[in-house]
Amino acid sequence: MRLTIGQLAGATGVPASAIRFWERHGLLPEPERQGGQRRYPPEAVERIVVLRKCQQAGLTLAEIREFQLKQSLRQTMIRSKIIEIEQRMVDLDHAHQLLTHALRCGEEDIVMCPKFREQMADWSRQA
Template sequence: MTIGHLAELTGVPASAIRFWERHELLPPPERQGGQRRYPPEAVKRIVLLRKCQQAGLTLAQIREFQQDQPRRAAMIRTKLAEIEQLMVDLDHAHQLMSHALRCSKTDILNCPTFSAQMASWRQPS
């Protein structure tokens, strides 16, 4: 398939596909008449690349993700720890915003319910 068709199927701009090729995150496509031609499995590879980006992986980490198992496993463990901490931080932010929306106190720090909530955030899980 052409790069335009691949871009259409994946919702990823052709410029991003070419960028990933330059950075060796996508295998080089075959050429026919000077045009890139992609196999059907390129769609899956691009979906994977998008998910890796959404997970916060850098280009180097995405490259490593596609490499051998021992190096990949160490990188994934590190990234999982970062994601888990981010989930805790986002949960606390959600609690803060949800409480602030319904709290009647002018200064949320004067709210005993919120103070108790903040204290629980400092406790190890």
């Protein structure tokens, strides 16, 4: 059973305007038409889930397009994106440590806190 754009939007939680945008930019295959209406195969739901996950991972439209290429053509982009994501994870962990410490820290100026200064030194050694 083929889905209308409204049904696809409802099933994925993605606005129809975003679905049309992705089509225009080659991220979704052109759907067949019935009576002038777009009709999507059921697997379009999974494709949209992948597109959303790629966006949430920080991939650009060009990277998402590349992600959809043959495996051998996308390997370099994927490897570099994994490195970028791993660095963001480290940065987020450091931010979490800083904020968690700041909640408990009794120092007026957190930069002067000996425990925080020690943590910053650890971060510098890790880099």
